[in-house]
Amino acid sequence: MQTLLELVPKLKDKKIMVIGDMVADVYLEGKIARISREAPVLILEHSAEHVVPGGAANATYNVAALGGEVFAMGVVGDDYAGNQLRQELGDKGIHTDGLISGPDRPTITKTRIMAGGQATVRQQIVRIDRECKQPFSEETEEKIVKSIKENLSAMAAVVLSDYGSHTVSSRIRDYVIAYCKEMQIPCIVDSRYDVMSYKGVTVVKQNESEAAAALGLKTVDAVSLQHAGKIILERLEAEAVLISRGPDGMMLFERSGKISNIPVTNKSEVYDVTGAGDTVVAAMTLALAAGASYYDAARLSNFAAGIVVRKPGTATSSPEELREAIGNHDGA
Template sequence: MSLDPDFAILLRASADRLFFLLEKFASARVLVIGDLTLDEFLTGQVERISREAPVLILRHETTKQVPGGGANAIYNFAQLGAKVLAVGLLGKDEQGKALRSLLEAAGINTDGVFVDSSRPTVTKTRISGHSRQSVTQQIVRLDRKSDDLPDLDLQVQISQYIKEQINSVDAVVCSDYGDGTLTQPVISAALSASRTIVDAQKHLERYRRGTLFTPNLPEAEFAVGYAITDEPTLTQAGQDLLALTQAQHILITRGEQGMSMFNREGSAFHIPAFNRTKVFDVTGAGDTVVAALTLGLTVGASAWEAAVLGNLAASIVVRRFGTTTTTPEEMRVALQRLLEEG
């Protein structure tokens, strides 16, 4: 895909600076509070229809477990080279053990991950099947979760841990998937940081005065209460979200239309999607945007530079199936290719 000529000129002028910022990602230290989820992928070959019920019988072939939800956000930071302090809750179950192991294997500090024995680890199990001559496709998803909030003592423990660590990190990130980790005491602790990035699906007003919010288009529409259908409504939404959140920046991610940043000072800019014709799977892409964007800001990027880095990272992961991540090296290669093609 060819970039808009004016944007291509701006990107080329900023190339050296963007490469420099990517080199500095490894110096960043972040604390990420999230609704930790284990994503499971079970696949098998269809053998026959069951005689017990009109359902498929699969012969199991593979099981894959990866960090999902807020854990995917945490994992993205680690894969991009940052030093990461993970904060969240796991159940006292095998899924919780598996997820903690995945995070620790990536070099992530899990001292802030507490066990909630009254609630299960949030787990999303996707079961997929195929025949000998067909592609694999998802058949059903099974979710394990609780609608109950964690006990107050756990909320206090999480809040206290955040307060103890807050001066040792460059940024605090809230990855709120609505599963109960980010209660008001936890949010209040997070907002005491000098730089708090908020990625929440709903109730953005709970994070009022966070530094930067990153809603996608449906989340932004839900927050403002009207459809965003053209440039005037997009501009209005940006202004309304700034008023609602009292944030310094609002970044609305818009899928194949790219992303739009609105600042408290009244300025705004738009960044086109870098591979609009090749978008494959947007699962987890928002987490990747948040990670690359936040790391850019922590190492000295301007809002525009940070947004470009977030967009660049997302352009890589949307070409892959399922929850996935990228690395600074892949981003460097993608940026170089973009400069050559632009």
């Protein structure tokens, strides 16, 4: 635990580039007024609306919250959600010059309708997603590539956050991985649907279901998970593979052959797991940029995830919270 405590202040000011699908999580909140006479549905009286970073934008938010200097690379629309997302990221000191406005594309939004009464817990009743499924134009891709090339040499580490919305094109993916490999810069990928195309990346982060889907497996148990982790490690020629397992913690596979089971740090206070994967990626990337081993970086990310699952919605952890969580765990 002392090693992790000493690692926390080293995260500060590390320059991290996050390339990926920038998402605006929109929350529309309303108080339950009555049942509609038009249909058997609730009528909500609008009470609030706010936008928080999601997807790759949440990864940038988490890096910034832990003290890193973040450079966001991606696409947002010239719309309300995009403008709010830029403002939210800018207010946290995140560099947003690399966010390209695609005139033909709306900002990726996930709008959650939240309902509750005076004496009830607020609950999500429906979610509306807005997203263009087509690849970017060559002009938009060229602008992203130009921004990446202008800043990449100054980075201590890079995150490729691929939610399946085409920001990390094959051209961008191959260029960034090759550059990071040549310059020995840690590059970590978190890809929901296409992780097996990231050959040569330094670290692969997946959850159990993503790892299973990547190899065509329907389910994964403790035994098959070990097999899956080894296969992903070998096929992608990565240095490490980190698979998150929810209440069962994490499993880390390293090129040396070492396999580490990392138990959860928080079993009793799970409130919301939304965005916890982005927290894991952010903390591990910063730790690697600070010179940590893969094992210590994974352990630190485990503590960070244990903090955010106690909070509602997409959330972040701070250096102070990390130190407290690590210190309390050591004392226990």
